[in-house]
Amino acid sequence: MVVLNRIYTRTGDDGTTALGTGARRPKYDRRVAAYGTVDETNSAIGVARIYTGTSESLVDSMLARIQNDLFDLGADLCTPDTGQKLTYEPLRIVASQVDRLEREIDQLNAELKPLRSFVLPGGAPAAAALHLARTVARRAERLMVELSGLPDEPVSDPALQYINRLSDFLFVASRYVNRRGDGDVLWVPGQTR
Numbered sequence: 001m002v003v004l005n006r007i008y009t010r011t012g013d014d015g016t017t018a019l020g021t022g023a024r025r026p027k028y029d030r031r032v033a034a035y036g037t038v039d040e041t042n043s044a045i046g047v048a049r050i051y052t053g054t055s056e057s058l059v060d061s062m063l064a065r066i067q068n069d070l071f072d073l074g075a076d077l078c079t080p081d082t083g084q085k086l087t088y089e090p091l092r093i094v095a096s097q098v099d100r101l102e103r104e105i106d107q108l109n110a111e112l113k114p115l116r117s118f119v120l121p122g123g124a125p126a127a128a129a130l131h132l133a134r135t136v137a138r139r140a141e142r143l144m145v146e147l148s149g150l151p152d153e154p155v156s157d158p159a160l161q162y163i164n165r166l167s168d169f170l171f172v173a174s175r176y177v178n179r180r181g182d183g184d185v186l187w188v189p190g191q192t193r
Contacts, residue, residue: 020079020090030147034155035077037140038163042070044133045170051126056177059126062104063173066166069097073159077144081154093159101165108169108176118187119171123178130177134170137163 011017016024017032025032045063052060072091079090121131141163148155178184 020075021082021084021086030143030150031077031080031153034140034143034147035074037136037143038070038074038077041133041136041140041166042067042074044129044136045070048126048129048133051124051129052177056126059108059173059177062108062169065100066169069093069101069162072097073162076156076159077147081156082152092156093162095158095161098158098161098165101162101169105165105169105172108172111180112172112175113180113182116186119175120185120187121174122185123174123183127174127178127183130170130174134167134174137167137170141167 012027015027017027018024019031045067049060049063049067052063073093075091076093079086081090081092121135122128141160144155144160144163147153148160175184
């Protein structure tokens with residue numbers, strides 16, 4: 001159980017932060033940027049849920065699970081698996097979380113018409129907010145992939161798979177809440193020339 005009695009610790013006043021391993025890193029470190037952007041994704045999903053809470057209970061319940069998963073993902077990234085002996089079992093993203101996300105994508109997508117054009121972010125407020133969350137998730141993915149390519153900066157395959165599927169989920173969810181895709185704003189190439 002997490003207990004937070006004090007919010008400020010002053011330990012970051014020197015521009016560093018602690019990983020789950022206890023190691024200190026600069027706040028601009030790529031690992032910190034990766035899990036910070038996962039947190040930003042979670043916040044963007046929280047904003048989207050303002051619009052899905054009453055009108056789209058199916059999507060909202062899926063988003064609630066995803067928000068919890070994103071805390072798991074942040075914990076996973078915050079505690080790199082370097083082989084260091086820890087006094088606790090670190091939290092990791094697991095394949096079943098990726099599998100659930102894929103099932104939910106398929107469930108929502110089954111009600112959508114096939115796309116004949118790219119979709120512009122917009123439509124209903126919930127869809128627009130989900131598109132914004134999708135783009136933040138893609139940035140988190142780019143940072144995680146970059147991090148995984150560095151020496152001694154492991155990122156697990158399930159973590160990379162999860163963040164990749166998340167942006168797919170958010171895209172499909174945006175179409176789903178856009179009146180099951182009928183309210184999508186479609187790209188018309190060259191329309192404004």
